Amino acid sequence: MRAQSIVAIVAVVVGITAPGAHAGSAGAGRPPAASSTTPRSSGVFTIGGTPHPYRIEGTGVTCIVTGLAPLFPPQFSDRLKQRIRFVYVDFKNSWMAESPANVENISMDSLVDEVDEVRRALGLDKVCVVGHSATGFVAVEYALRHPEHVSHSMLVAVEPFFTKEFQRIHDAFWETDASADRKAVKRQLDERLPNATLKSLSPRDEFAMRYVRNAPKYFYDASYDFTWLWLGRTFSAELITHYVTKIAADWDPRPRLARNTVPTFLALGRYDYNVPVVTWDGLRTTPHLTTHVFDRSGHFPMLEEPALFDDRLIRWLDAQR
Numbered sequence: 001m002r003a004q005s006i007v008a009i010v011a012v013v014v015g016i017t018a019p020g021a022h023a024g025s026a027g028a029g030r031p032p033a034a035s036s037t038t039p040r041s042s043g044v045f046t047i048g049g050t051p052h053p054y055r056i057e058g059t060g061v062t063c064i065v066t067g068l069a070p071l072f073p074p075q076f077s078d079r080l081k082q083r084i085r086f087v088y089v090d091f092k093n094s095w096m097a098e099s100p101a102n103v104e105n106i107s108m109d110s111l112v113d114e115v116d117e118v119r120r121a122l123g124l125d126k127v128c129v130v131g132h133s134a135t136g137f138v139a140v141e142y143a144l145r146h147p148e149h150v151s152h153s154m155l156v157a158v159e160p161f162f163t164k165e166f167q168r169i170h171d172a173f174w175e176t177d178a179s180a181d182r183k184a185v186k187r188q189l190d191e192r193l194p195n196a197t198l199k200s201l202s203p204r205d206e207f208a209m210r211y212v213r214n215a216p217k218y219f220y221d222a223s224y225d226f227t228w229l230w231l232g233r234t235f236s237a238e239l240i241t242h243y244v245t246k247i248a249a250d251w252d253p254r255p256r257l258a259r260n261t262v263p264t265f266l267a268l269g270r271y272d273y274n275v276p277v278v279t280w281d282g283l284r285t286t287p288h289l290t291t292h293v294f295d296r297s298g299h300f301p302m303l304e305e306p307a308l309f310d311d312r313l314i315r316w317l318d319a320q321r
Contacts, residue, residue: 063292067135144164173276203237217273
């Protein structure tokens with residue numbers, strides 16, 4: 001029975017550390033409180049007949065954040081928000097749905113279409129799209145399908161394809177590249193958060209705590225505790241499962257990326273064992289693609305090396321003028 005609370009098991013993660021696995025040596029941490037000088041607004045869009053609350057932060061080029069957008073306001077710095085106007089939509093028909101019903105009716109087509117509905121609701125001919133991790137496939141697809149409506153594309157730790165080939169590279173990179181200390185932290189987390197414990201949680205909390213358990217694969221600091229992002233959040237774990245196992249299964253845009261026309265910034269972390277840097281090796285010559293590898297980051301360079309992340313992204317934006 002799924003009776004346990006996520007709060008009741010968070011404490012078991014505290015105290016796991018292994019200095020040789022870069023514990024505590026990177027810049028990741030809870031972001032500072034939001035600045036009162038950053039422009040902010042909110043409202044409601046109607047998408048597919050459903051009201052969708054949204055939040056807008058910053059000024060500059062308008063960028064729609066795809067996927068689990070409401071999780072991202074604390075992940076992007078206020079400095080970056082002086083150059084980018086981030087739009088975070090509470091996608092009630094998909095990612096942030098409160099009911100797991102009918103996820104089988106959601107497709108890549110519908111996920112891309114709802115981004116375009118947001119663009120139209122904003123009254124803009126062109127927008128920037130932002131994607132992170134596997135949900136960033138939607139940003140990639142939007143730019144490939146609607147290049148006439150995309151000014152820029154910003155991808156952070158997004159897989160270049162999602163086939164069995166990717167899984168083989170992913171698994172081999174962890175086995176051959178991760179240090180013994182990093183693997184020891186992973187074993188400790190697996191022991192403290194066994195599958196039986198996670199299965200006792202709600203689907204949403206189980207997903208969140210699996211993410212926390214995989215910190216050594218996501219962060220330069222192998223013992224980083226990412227619980228703060230997930231506590232109190234509402235999102236559809238059922239859709240994420242459907243997305244990964246059905247919608248994105250065998251996703252491979254590589255032939256189409258060769259015809260890319262949208263200026264694209266790609267941020268990768270050297271210590272990202274979820275999206276290994278080597279998976280992009282054969283795609284670095286993609287047209288209009290600028291890649292930066294952050295040497296002291298994993299899956300979240302905007303949190304782990306925020307100043308450098310901002311510098312590289314702002315420099316790239318300036319070069320697009």
